[in-house]
Amino acid sequence: MAYFKVDKIQYEGPQSKNPLAFKYYNPDEVVMGKPMKEHLRFAMSYWHTFTYMGRDPFGGDTMNRHWDNTEDVMEKAKERVRAAFEFMEKMQIQYFCFHDADIAPIVPNDLAETNRRLDEIVAVIKEEMKRTGIKCLWGTTNAFGDAKFVHGAGTSCNATVFAYTAAQIKKAMEITKELGGENYVFWGGREGYETLLNTDTALELDNFARLLRMAVDYAKEIGFTGQLLIEPKPKEPTKHQYDFDVATVIGFLRKYDLLPYFKMNIEANHATLAMHTFQHELNMARINGVLGSVDANIGDPMLGWDTDQFPTNLYDTTLAMYEILLNGGLGSGGLNFDAKVRRASFEDDDLFYGYIAGMDTFARGLKVAAKLLEDKVFENFKAERYASYREGIGKDIVEGKVGFKELEAYALKNGVTPNKSGRQEMLESILNQYIIETK
Amino acid sequence: MAYFKVDKIQYEGPQSKNPLAFKYYNPDEVVMGKPMKEHLRFAMSYWHTFTYMGRDPFGGDTMNRHWDNTEDVMEKAKERVRAAFEFMEKMQIQYFCFHDADIAPIVPNDLAETNRRLDEIVAVIKEEMKRTGIKCLWGTTNAFGDAKFVHGAGTSCNATVFAYTAAQIKKAMEITKELGGENYVFWGGREGYETLLNTDTALELDNFARLLRMAVDYAKEIGFTGQLLIEPKPKEPTKHQYDFDVATVIGFLRKYDLLPYFKMNIEANHATLAMHTFQHELNMARINGVLGSVDANIGDPMLGWDTDQFPTNLYDTTLAMYEILLNGGLGSGGLNFDAKVRRASFEDDDLFYGYIAGMDTFARGLKVAAKLLEDKVFENFKAERYASYREGIGKDIVEGKVGFKELEAYALKNGVTPNKSGRQEMLESILNQYIIETK
Amino acid sequence: MAYFKVDKIQYEGPQSKNPLAFKYYNPDEVVMGKPMKEHLRFAMSYWHTFTYMGRDPFGGDTMNRHWDNTEDVMEKAKERVRAAFEFMEKMQIQYFCFHDADIAPIVPNDLAETNRRLDEIVAVIKEEMKRTGIKCLWGTTNAFGDAKFVHGAGTSCNATVFAYTAAQIKKAMEITKELGGENYVFWGGREGYETLLNTDTALELDNFARLLRMAVDYAKEIGFTGQLLIEPKPKEPTKHQYDFDVATVIGFLRKYDLLPYFKMNIEANHATLAMHTFQHELNMARINGVLGSVDANIGDPMLGWDTDQFPTNLYDTTLAMYEILLNGGLGSGGLNFDAKVRRASFEDDDLFYGYIAGMDTFARGLKVAAKLLEDKVFENFKAERYASYREGIGKDIVEGKVGFKELEAYALKNGVTPNKSGRQEMLESILNQYIIETK
Amino acid sequence: MAYFKVDKIQYEGPQSKNPLAFKYYNPDEVVMGKPMKEHLRFAMSYWHTFTYMGRDPFGGDTMNRHWDNTEDVMEKAKERVRAAFEFMEKMQIQYFCFHDADIAPIVPNDLAETNRRLDEIVAVIKEEMKRTGIKCLWGTTNAFGDAKFVHGAGTSCNATVFAYTAAQIKKAMEITKELGGENYVFWGGREGYETLLNTDTALELDNFARLLRMAVDYAKEIGFTGQLLIEPKPKEPTKHQYDFDVATVIGFLRKYDLLPYFKMNIEANHATLAMHTFQHELNMARINGVLGSVDANIGDPMLGWDTDQFPTNLYDTTLAMYEILLNGGLGSGGLNFDAKVRRASFEDDDLFYGYIAGMDTFARGLKVAAKLLEDKVFENFKAERYASYREGIGKDIVEGKVGFKELEAYALKNGVTPNKSGRQEMLESILNQYIIETK
């Protein structure tokens, strides 16, 4: 049955005026020796695409999906699965991501029934996966929405909530394994605090590490070999989120000897909420060897909350793909659109427009980034810029051969070699030219 | 000779209408078993107090200090030393902090002459220290002001600038030792980047760690036993500063096995520029055992740059002293006013008003925090709040006795114990009452 | 019937340890010749207090009010009315504020039925008002929550939505009149834009003015003599809200000759979202003669959205009351707590703690502000500071007697009289002393 | 004599790899019936280009211009004039903008000597203008840099500073007239406040209006027919700047009946500091008929101060030119680069790279905006979107034929016509396609 009137979205090239076509995403086009679709392992977020109905803090639903018009909650969940797979097929999206709570109606505090429902829906998803060849990029658990998580999940002051969270992650990890998920994500939506006046941060952080350690152990136990990922976010819904940004999470993982087991799932919108650029967060993850996967949705730099917009900024996608290519790709990770259509984009077609916007902008970013790398535009500039560390006193510094006394002697004798310009404006001009002119 | 017309500032108590008197800072008053002056090891920042003349990015000097009216740069530097010690005596401040470049006129790229000048001024400072009993809280080097640091100091792309930086720190550390400095601070004003387009962050961070390692080694070599401190700041002057915040710096130090050698010098204004509260940064340092010292100056929450204002917010000082008391004090650290009087507060007397404002506000904060702790206001609330981790399943979690399977079994059997309110509004009310009513 | 177990909240004074008592709000205590309760015309917001159940963008309800446990929506609405009036009685709050949609369950797009329901509930409210003597500070309409307002209400691109909005305001104004409301508020929650790419700002602003003009006319027609108020907010839920801040709204009203008919309802949290201090917005309204009423709830300066917290910051309340006293009070306006208890403060008692926190903090602010004014602390300083405009060339400037040529002649002849310090630090110290020491 | 080694910058087209060539700015290329150079009346800012030496709040000069190496301050000023005109010739820039203080060394508080110096330099400028055909876009006065302006200029608490400011503007306006300046700009760098505790905002704003009124009168008296412009900025250097944003300034001008005499000079960086997009500010000015001129420099959305970067963001320049084309151009205004090369771009060549970057990005923006308008991409969408106001009840609303009663009757009878999607994602996709594909 067809849930959407729209036909499969096809690549028509940059001159197409068809809004329901790709202008830049050409799945089989080879870039740097690999087809685009392998560089750009796009994923659909189940939640924003099939359960977000337009609600915001000041208003109710604006979207009305006809496949939701059934009374029975389990039937509705199954209809959504089928609609979702049709949508992905039509969008040529090869992966999906999900929270447990997205796919099946949870029953708060009835874990047994919730798990039974999950199993029932997972069976339907598996059928659809088999039918379509679409795969699971990652699963996760929603341990933030229900009232019991009001004080946190793994960092709750209530130990029974910690226990429930563990049980929920256990099931979500099992499901993810069953669905062949290539990664498992932790986003700690309530792992933070509202006020320090009532919070024991030391205990909460220790407990959070305990939870992650249990997850590592359980993954090993059940043979789940997907990559474990942590998604940093600085704030919202809590006033302060413990997983503030990439640097914070790396430091936390090092402290508890957990770094070998985790990589980062970096969301562009969370980067900017932490007052970093998206590229900065990707770069920090890359140089620390923990760039795992990406939530590609962006925010509005003038707004202070997570707007989760489809990525339509060419600078963001170019510089993101630049870091990803330097990283040798994302391995088992991908580009998940943790993005929702605007509340005012409430028609079914807008789902297509949103994904087309994001996929085309990333496809263009890939092409531009690849050309920048092939031409070694920034790489050559940097090689020259840091040349002084490849010989003489610079080499001695890097190789640990000198200390303060030797360097003082050097400075007294040689003074300082003149600096050269950083050429920021020139480099920004070149970036623009590549964004416009790359074929 | 008297540089200031103002007499020594005396404690006159809360009812005094004399603007040139302390209302709350009563140095010998005993709080929690120790005189105030031992809790509050206030320090004068040499730079903002004796070299800041009111310049800002849009305008020139507004202040005219009569003791600066001498042509000879070394004579002027000596006059400043004498004025500074008179000021500290009159303010009853027992410590000072300095950069090399504050105390003596550096000669860019003539290290030998610069060092000779430093020695000459250090001799004068030692005389004044002997005369007054005032001590050195910490020294540091200014490796950000001169043009050669335009691309960084320890993170410069120019290896000879790295060498010069090392030489400069060597000398500053020697001076600090000679002056009996109890700590040595690293604030990396240019250790960051302007644009990722031209930056090799991996090399720069490695180099920064190399510099710190050399500093650790040299301190050991010369027997400097003061605490080494790093002062985080997220941005400004650079677009991105590597020492973004406490969590970032701890992570960085762990990565390079440097954590045992360093603590944090936390500046209130830098906390808020990183979108953290001051208390948050103190708390993160405290629970990680690295709360070393404090730069007490605050910013304006509506402004996006480092305003370095004297701390006049009672909430900030109360909650800061609360964390410091929980930390068992600051050890060899203190409360440095890295604060400048406003550009429009250009009269000599304003220096007194500024320091009185800061010292009184912190003295009040100390009293309130001590009372909150004595009454166990928040501590009892928290003990009750986290009680579930001291018995039953919570105790098992903390002691590592359970994993996902046991916790799932527990959750299936027991569900979730109801949460209790976090009582934020009640706690905020109580805090207000303590701020107003503490005697 | 008693909805709340808590007894009536009484004034017990600053030493009380009873969390369910006022420490500072003493309704009949005379301050500057008037009882506190007349200075502080506190109002309960119906919506945040009786319809907010703890939902946020990442999670569901946390609060469960026992009086809501009825199936029938109209019965539930009536229970809420009775619970609300009991709450106000117990809190000693003399006023309430409401949206149409708070008090009765609206039926989207069935105006007739919605209006009938409103009438039915209004009757119950009137009974309760009569019984208790509690009054209506202001009414307003909710023209932002329902899906039809997705593109705006008075600024919708859909003219039939404009018509519906007008009809809804008409009814809300009639109800407000019937309830003796002393003001009527316009907060344009969707009057703004999401993207300029699809927006005709010129038409939308003209239409918004048309709507306000109709409201003025209709108020006159029905003899509603309450003050019309506009509540500025810069953003959220929309990306850009037309009523950005006080200055913007005043400019807008002047343009359309509407200024004589409106004053401002200033919300503290909206001030800071616009990067202004609360005092700034009050001051701008005051000097333009349009300070009408206040929404007293504050935000978190580290967060970028409307947290609507109870006001517990003594600086905010002191400086707010300072402006309000300078304004000669708020006339028909009051201090509405457009504040919600934190999501984690989900117990019924927290409603009391929240209001006590806000009322006590404002009561203290009133006392401090009154003392500052009685002692003419800032007023004398300012009189001296601007003295040069009361004589000589300054007087000539103010009286319009001179132009560029005369002033050039003056400057050539006389140069500039030396400036005096602005004494910011001294004034901030004094403010602290008053906050702590005022009896 | 040649000050710069670089040859005249030529248009070489989008494929050029020459960093010292235009890729997009082709001065004589006709766009929408006019050569690019008439659409894009680029101006050089004298200050940032020839007097900014790299200083920032944490460090000193980084730039060393060889033509500055002369002892005599007047000779140096003349060398700068000649270097500036050579630079503009080589950059193909037809206009310059200046403050009085940029072109000649002012003597604080010696107005007569300052004016004499100005006259001497103006003569040199006139020679160069004659020689090159380069014109003056606008002049202004620097009434913020000198210490006497510490409390403001037209809003100083010191009436003699007001007088001096008036005298200085008088002279600057005379010079601007003599140089054929097409506009005169007011940027009130110190017209604001640091703290409300010491500020009489009512008097200060009245005085500011008095100053502007005098300027209007004097312009008339001397026959200066250039456009008077106000440049909004929300903060920095002051905590709060009275000319916060376009809406605030329009409201202020209306209040004092000054609106007919002024238009706006909108700076992109000031827009974002006020938390508006650049397009927003242009749009607000355009629909109010006061879009006068543009300062094209941008800021960094992650930083909270005025970075004054060259505009290299294609979205900014496209949407800015879109508003400017809708405005029918800028009339006597232009595109001033109030931009400075980065502190690390300290070589002479970087001045060229900076201006090339800005001019190329704006040239590209012009082409894209023109194509968007020719194809009526957004205009057609908006026409359709607001169609309901061109007939039926919408037309009645716009024409003022209906009030609340008629609209209620309409709503009761007709309900609401369904809304249509705002299609934000689709429109953003199209914008990207135009940015990349426009020929």
Ligand SMILES: [Co+2]
């Ligand atoms: Co997000």
Ligand SMILES: [Co+2]
């Ligand atoms: Co995400």
Ligand SMILES: [Co+2]
């Ligand atoms: Co600072």
Ligand SMILES: [Co+2]
């Ligand atoms: Co500091």
Ligand SMILES: [Co+2]
């Ligand atoms: Co609000």
Ligand SMILES: [Co+2]
């Ligand atoms: Co409000």
Ligand SMILES: [Co+2]
């Ligand atoms: Co600017």
Ligand SMILES: [Co+2]
């Ligand atoms: Co400008």
